[in-house]
Amino acid sequence: MPAVGLLPPSTVQPHRPVRRGVVAAVVLALAAALLAVLPAPRATAAPTLLSQGKPVTASSTENGGTPASAAVDGDNGTRWSSAFSDPQWIRVDLGAPAELSQVELRWETAYGTAYRIETSQNGTDWSTAYSTTTGTGGTETLNVSGTARYVRVLGTTRATGYGYSLWEFKVYGTQDGGPVIPGGGDLGPNVHIFDPSTPGIQAKLDQVFQQQESAQFGNGRHAFLFKPGTYNNLNAQIGFYTQIAGLGLRPGDTTINGDVTVDAGWFNGNATQNFWRGAEGLTLNPVNGTNRWAVSQASAFRRMHVKGGLNLAPNGYGWASGGYIADSRIDGQVGNYSQQQWYTRESSIGGWSNSVWNQTFSGVEGAPATSFPEPRYTTLDTTPISREKPYLYLDGGEYKVFAPARRTNARGTSWANGTPQGQSIPLNQFYVVKPGASAATINQALAQGLHLLFTPGVYHVDRTINVDRANTIVLGLGLATIVPDNGVTAMKVADVDGVRLAGFLIDAGPVNSPTLLEIGRQGDSADHAANPTTVQDVYIRIGGAHVGKATTSMVVHSDDVIIDHTWVWRADHGEGWGWETNRADYGVRVNGDDVLATGLFVEHFNKYDVEWYGERGRTIFYQNEKAYDAPNQAAIQNGSTKGYAAYRVDDSVNTHEAWGLGSYCNYNVDPTIVQDHGFKAPVKPGVKFHSLLVVSLGGMGHYNHVINDTGASTIPAGTSTVPSTVVSFP
Numbered sequence: 001m002p003a004v005g006l007l008p009p010s011t012v013q014p015h016r017p018v019r020r021g022v023v024a025a026v027v028l029a030l031a032a033a034l035l036a037v038l039p040a041p042r043a044t045a046a047p048t049l050l051s052q053g054k055p056v057t058a059s060s061t062e063n064g065g066t067p068a069s070a071a072v073d074g075d076n077g078t079r080w081s082s083a084f085s086d087p088q089w090i091r092v093d094l095g096a097p098a099e100l101s102q103v104e105l106r107w108e109t110a111y112g113t114a115y116r117i118e119t120s121q122n123g124t125d126w127s128t129a130y131s132t133t134t135g136t137g138g139t140e141t142l143n144v145s146g147t148a149r150y151v152r153v154l155g156t157t158r159a160t161g162y163g164y165s166l167w168e169f170k171v172y173g174t175q176d177g178g179p180v181i182p183g184g185g186d187l188g189p190n191v192h193i194f195d196p197s198t199p200g201i202q203a204k205l206d207q208v209f210q211q212q213e214s215a216q217f218g219n220g221r222h223a224f225l226f227k228p229g230t231y232n233n234l235n236a237q238i239g240f241y242t243q244i245a246g247l248g249l250r251p252g253d254t255t256i257n258g259d260v261t262v263d264a265g266w267f268n269g270n271a272t273q274n275f276w277r278g279a280e281g282l283t284l285n286p287v288n289g290t291n292r293w294a295v296s297q298a299s300a301f302r303r304m305h306v307k308g309g310l311n312l313a314p315n316g317y318g319w320a321s322g323g324y325i326a327d328s329r330i331d332g333q334v335g336n337y338s339q340q341q342w343y344t345r346e347s348s349i350g351g352w353s354n355s356v357w358n359q360t361f362s363g364v365e366g367a368p369a370t371s372f373p374e375p376r377y378t379t380l381d382t383t384p385i386s387r388e389k390p391y392l393y394l395d396g397g398e399y400k401v402f403a404p405a406r407r408t409n410a411r412g413t414s415w416a417n418g419t420p421q422g423q424s425i426p427l428n429q430f431y432v433v434k435p436g437a438s439a440a441t442i443n444q445a446l447a448q449g450l451h452l453l454f455t456p457g458v459y460h461v462d463r464t465i466n467v468d469r470a471n472t473i474v475l476g477l478g479l480a481t482i483v484p485d486n487g488v489t490a491m492k493v494a495d496v497d498g499v500r501l502a503g504f505l506i507d508a509g510p511v512n513s514p515t516l517l518e519i520g521r522q523g524d525s526a527d528h529a530a531n532p533t534t535v536q537d538v539y540i541r542i543g544g545a546h547v548g549k550a551t552t553s554m555v556v557h558s559d560d561v562i563i564d565h566t567w568v569w570r571a572d573h574g575e576g577w578g579w580e581t582n583r584a585d586y587g588v589r590v591n592g593d594d595v596l597a598t599g600l601f602v603e604h605f606n607k608y609d610v611e612w613y614g615e616r617g618r619t620i621f622y623q624n625e626k627a628y629d630a631p632n633q634a635a636i637q638n639g640s641t642k643g644y645a646a647y648r649v650d651d652s653v654n655t656h657e658a659w660g661l662g663s664y665c666n667y668n669v670d671p672t673i674v675q676d677h678g679f680k681a682p683v684k685p686g687v688k689f690h691s692l693l694v695v696s697l698g699g700m701g702h703y704n705h706v707i708n709d710t711g712a713s714t715i716p717a718g719t720s721t722v723p724s725t726v727v728s729f730p
Contacts, residue, residue, distance in 0.1 A: 047101040048172065048173070049170055049171075050171050050172065050175065051151070051170055051171035052073070053072060053428055054092050054093055054094055054429070055093045055469060056068045056069055056072050057471060058080060058088070058090040058091070059083075059087070059088045059090075061080065062082060067080060069424075071090060076106065076167050076168060077167075078167070079165050080165065080169070081108070081162070081163050081165035082164045083163050084163045085163070086156055086158060087154060088154075091123070091151070091152035092151055092152070093123070093150055093470075094150070094171065094173075095149070095469075096149060096447050096448060097147050097149050098175045099173050100129065100145060100147070100148060100151065101145070101173045101174070102142065102143055102172040102173070103129075103141075103171055103172070104168070104169075104170040105169060106166060106169075107166060108167055110159070111135060111136075111138075111159045111160075111165070112135050112155035112159065113135045113158070114135065115153055115164075116128050117131075117151065117152075117154075119151050119152075120148055121149055122149075122150075129146055129148075133157070153169060180448065181450065182428075183429050183431060183432075184426075184428035184429075184430065184432060186432070188432075190223065190455065190456035190478060191223045191456060192204055192224050193225045193227065194224070194225070194227065196231055201234060205234070205237065206237070212241060212242050213237070213265075214239075214240075214266040214267075215241070216240055216275070216544075217544055217574050217575065218241070219458050220241055221480060222242045222243070222456055225245055226244075226246050226254050226282065228247060228248040228253040228254050229254065230255045230257065234258035234259070235258055235261055235287075236256070236258070237261045239277065240277060241276050241456070242479075243279075244260055244280075245278075245279070245281050245282070245391065246280070246282040246283075247393050249402060250415050250418070250419060251281050251305040251328075251329075252283050252305065254281065254282050254283065257287075258284070258285070259284065259287055259291050259292070260279050260291060262292065262295050263314050265315070269314050269315060269318035270314070271295065271314040272319050273573075275295075275296055275298045276299065277295065277299045278299060279301050279304055280300070280304070283305040285307050285308065286309075291306050291310050291311065292313075292315070293312055294311070294312060294313055294320055295320070295323045297569070297603075298537075298539045299323050299324070300389075301326070301328060303326075303327045303328060304325075304329075304330075308330075310332070310333075311335040312335060312337060313338045317337050320340065321339075322342055322343075323339070323342055324345075324565045324599045325344040326345040326346060326347065326599075327345070328348075329347060329348045329413055330347070330348070330350060331350050332351070333350050333351040333353060335354075339359075341358035341621075343599045343621035344359075344364050345361075345386070347412070348412050348413060349366040350366060351366060357662055357693060357695060357723055358378070358621075358623070358662040359376060359377050359378070360378045360620065360621040362382065363380070363386075363412065364379070367379050372660075372690075373691075376723075376725075378660040378691040380620060382409040382411045385406070386410050386562065386598065387405065387532070387562065387564075389534075389536040389537060390500050392427075392475070399426075400425060401427065401453070401473060402422055402425075403422050403423045403424075403473060404422040405420070405421040405422045429450060429451055430452065431445030431448075431450040433453065434457065435457035439465055442461070443466055446467060446468065449469065451472055452472075452474045453476075454475070454477065454480035454503075454504055456480055457480055458507075460485050461483070461488065462485045462486055463488055464484075464492050465490065467493045468496070470497040470498055472500070473500045474501050474502070475500070475502050476503035476504030479504065479505050479539075480504045481506075482504060482506050483506075483507045484506070486509070487511035487514075488513060489516060491506070493518065494520070495521060495557070496533075497531040498531040499534075500533070501535045502537055503537050503538070504539075505539045506541070507541045508541065508542040508543070508548030508553075508584070509548060512550060513550045514550070514551050515551065515553070515555050516554065517535075517538070519555070519556045520556070521557050524559070527559060527560070532560040533558060533560075534561070535564065537564075537566075539567045540569065541571065542571060543575075543577035543581065544576065544577060545575065545576070546576045547575075547581055547582060548584075549582060551586065553587050553588065553605075554566070554587070554589070555588075556589070556590045556614075558592045559593045559595070559614070560592070562595075562597075563588075563595070563596070566602075567601040568601070568602045568603070568609075569603050569604065570582060570584045570603065570604040572604050572629065577629070579629050586605060586607055586609075587608070588611070589610075589611045589613070593615045594614070594615070594616045595617050595618075596618045597617075598620045598621065600623070601622075601624075602622075603625045604628065605627060605644075607636075608644045608646075608648050609624050610622070610647045611648050612647075612649045617649075617653075618658065619647075620659050620660065621660045622647060624663040625663070626663065626667070626701075628666050628667065629668075629669050630667055630669060630670065630673055633672070636675075642676040643675035643677075647680075649682060653684075654686050656688070657687075657688045657689070658690070659689075659691055660691045661689065661691070662692070662723070663678035663694050663703075664694070664696075665695075665700065665702065665703065667700050667701030668700050671700045673701040673702075674703070674704060675694075676705065677705040677708055677709070678694040678707065679707035679708075680707065680708060681707060681708065689726070692707055692711070692725065692726045693724065693725045693726070694723065695724075696714040696717065699720075706725070710726055710730075
């Protein structure tokens with residue numbers, strides 16, 4: 001029988017349905033067979049709204065109430081508005097390349113008659129996707145095409161005497177980057193959220209304190225967050241890796257009639273190891289009129305209002321090793337007592353008692369005047385540049401992160417006149433990171449344009465976390481801890497504007513990492529003065545919890561970075577420590593220009609603790625101990641120099657200035673070790689130091705000089721811990 005397709009025309013019976021059915025069946029079968037061997041057509045995703053909630057920047061804003069973020073928040077009642085001049089722009093980062101299809105502009109009365117829609121893959125090189133000189137205002141829906149990650153509206157001619165103002169700036173298209181990581185979500189089991197009606201608050205505080213009181217190197221991490229309101233009869237004792245904070249925008253929104261206490265009963269009244277904890281954003285009415293906060297390094301006291309006094313010493317006035325207060329008001333006196341050193345920034349205090357070795361203040365109302373070397377007070381009227389740490393808060397029923405504004409020559413708290421200046425970012429713009437999250441997922445979230453909020457926990461990362469986008473916030477709760485595996489660098493930040501790192505600990509892994517935290521890359525030189533990167537309450541540890549190694553802990557290549565309170569520590573106790581066991585040659589290295597450090601604590605490195613190569617660097621308060629465990633003089637011999645300086649400014653530097661610096665030695669393995677000096681710097685008119693000291697702790701090793709060949713030796717003091725001081729250098 002011949003094939004149906006080859007039948008002669010006369011044999012085909014067009015009016016017989018059964019025959020047509022056979023033909024159709026055969027044709028369909030052939031078609032199915034053909035389709036089976038052809039690739040399936042790719043499904044095309046429908047265009048979606050890509051811009052809502054994404055990071056956005058603008059050339060200017062009219063005032064604090066019309067930020068760029070308001071144009072992509074999905075709320076037609078909020079808007080961005082610019083300054084009253086041409087040109088102006090607003091730019092959104094979609095987080096990853098997208099196939100663009102449409103841009104919708106919902107103008108306020110102040111619109112643009114001439115403007116362009118421009119696109120870019122890198123945020124630097126721009127192409128025009130749409131252009132007009134006859135804009136009509138209202139809602140304009142514009143068809144565009146092309147692939148881009150960044151989209152901006154560039155206005156060149158205004159329709160009114162005002163600026164450019166957009167209720168909404170919407171970008172539509174498709175992205176083929178795999179599953180989208182959602183923003184927002186719950187904060188996990190180790191964030192304990194209370195409101196005034198929550199039962200059993202004191203019991204929960206006590207339960208966690210019992211776990212964390214002496215767990216210096218444990219894995220527990222906790223955050224206590226108090227919603228706005230008033231809480232009565234509480235004593236929140238704060239142990240290791242515990243953060244307590246109010247969820248109000250201002251400290252006065254959340255009041256505790258009671259205490260937030262740190263003491264040292266667990267260590268027989270010695271507070272020198274009360275590390276890694278913090279209190280933020282609360283008003284306290286202490287039961288007995290004075291709140292006790294007996295801490296040492298890595299323990300921040302921020303945005304606190306104490307309606308009474310603050311005692312910084314443990315019960316019994318035992319030893320304590322220094323700490324940090326910022327943006328706080330203490331109505332009564334701060335009792336320093338046994339604190340060896342302390343830094344207070346932009347606060348208001350009723351008074352200060354005792355000076356021990358090094359008490360430094362900048363921008364503090366009520367601070368004692370400079371009187372170094374006795375009493376050992378160093379006071380600057382203002383802080384030259386600052387920007388407070390970002391923090392989580394509740395806006396009605398919605399969680400947001402508040403990013404405070406930059407301040408210059410600041411004095412007193414940022415909230416003294418009410419609501420602080422800054423930007424609020426909804427939690428749905430953050431990837432809420434929980435234990436078990438991989439570095440790949442974290443990096444994907446960053447690539448999507450999300451910020452990061454690390455919930456309390458310990459995070460092992462097998463690759464570097466790359467923060468490449470301007471204005472990204474990386475915020476940790478409850479001392480969230482990042483451990484780099486296989487010798488990777490834990491985190492790198494690109495040379496971009498306005499990144500904020502805050503509230504987390506990087507703990508070196510057993511395989512040596514070349515660096516643990518890098519800001520920028522070698523040779524970067526972009527100007528970030530108007531919008532600097534900040535590093536706040538970011539702590540670095542090598543050893544102590546386990547064996548850890550890193551050649552250099554923190555490297556700053558970018559210009560204009562602000563390092564505001566960090567403790568970079570090579571362990572001298574705990575587990576996994578020893579001269580070679582937790583080898584770490586260098587603590588902090590600064591290559592960038594115009595870098596400012598406010599509250600710099602760096603200790604125990606095998607060689608230099610701090611090295612500064614950038615121009616116009618400034619440090620306000622520095623605390624250091626040299627490595628206890630040097631086995632002998634030869635182990636720290638630095639060419640013809642005995643020992644490595646605690647803080648060294650390179651000979652190439654022409655301008656540098658620092659205030660309130662101390663270095664201590666406790667060479668308890670070989671007490672005969674001698675350091676030639678604690679500090680080293682070129683002798684040039686632009687290099688200036690104020691209020692320096694070195695101390696031998698109990699005669700365990702000595703310094704010959706304070707800085708270079710200036711300053712008396714500590715040897716005449718013998719075993720007495722009497723500092724050798726230099727008021728100014730040169």
